[in-house]
Amino acid sequence: MYFARGTCTNGSSCEYCHLPHVEKPTNLDKRQREMVCKLSLAQLLATVKQCMKSRAEATGIQEAATEILSIMEAWALAAMAKPKAEAAELTPGAKSSSKFRYFLSKMSFRAQVCLVMRHPDAEPWFAEEMNKALDAMRSQISDSRLQLSL
Numbered sequence: 401m402y403f404a405r406g407t408c409t410n411g412s413s414c415e416y417c418h419l420p421h422v423e424k425p426t427n428l429d430k431r432q433r434e435m436v437c438k439l440s441l442a443q444l445l446a447t448v449k450q451c452m453k454s455r456a457e458a459t460g461i462q463e464a465a466t467e468i469l470s471i472m473e474a475w476a477l478a479a480m481a482k483p484k485a486e487a488a489e490l491t492p493g494a495k496s497s498s499k500f501r502y503f504l505s506k507m508s509f510r511a512q513v514c515l516v517m518r519h520p521d522a523e524p525w526f527a528e529e530m531n532k533a534l535d536a537m538r539s540q541i542s543d544s545r546l547q548l549s550l
Contacts, residue, residue, distance in 0.1 A: 426506040428515075435500060441521040445476035451504040452512050461509070464540040468513065468533045475526055510534060 428436065436444060449472050456465040504512060513534060517527045 426503050426511075428500075428503055431496065432500050432503060435496065436515065437520055439519075440479070441482075441519055442476055442479040444516060444519055445472060445479055447501065448504060448512050448516050449473065449476060451501070451507075452509060454505065455509045455512065459509070461537070461541060464537045465509065468530065468537060471526075471529055471533055472516070479521070 439447075449469065452465070452469060452472065453462075456462040456469070504515075507515070513530055516522065517530055
């Protein structure tokens with residue numbers, strides 16, 4: 401409403417997308433959210449990182465997303481070094497895991513990042529670092545078509 405009138409007071413720092421979208425945003429269902437919590441952080445990072453790379457390539461933002469993907473890679477390596485007792489596994493043939501990957505592929509780049517930041521084993525410094533990287537990426541991207549994919 402405010403954006404249509406040209407009066408959004410947040411300006412370029414506004415995190416709400418005021419533009420109309422063709423597709424409805426994808427949300428994980430209860431079982432998928434429970435699966436995310438049961439996965440080890442390393443498993444979740446590995447799965448989400450693949451989807452994020454694909455999303456960045458598909459939308460042409462891979463150069464702007466380099467910092468975020470490198471932070472995810474470093475965090476995944478650190479998470480693999482930490483043991484986690486009895487984590488769930490994403491088996492490639494399982495119906496629930498394929499459905500989970502499908503929904504991940506439909507999620508925006510930012511939503512994928514936020515999914516990892518909300519994991520129970522996520523540390524606060526990671527969220528701060530990722531938010532800074534997201535802000536830097538947002539400022540690098542000037543094409544409004546690409547802003548919609550974030």
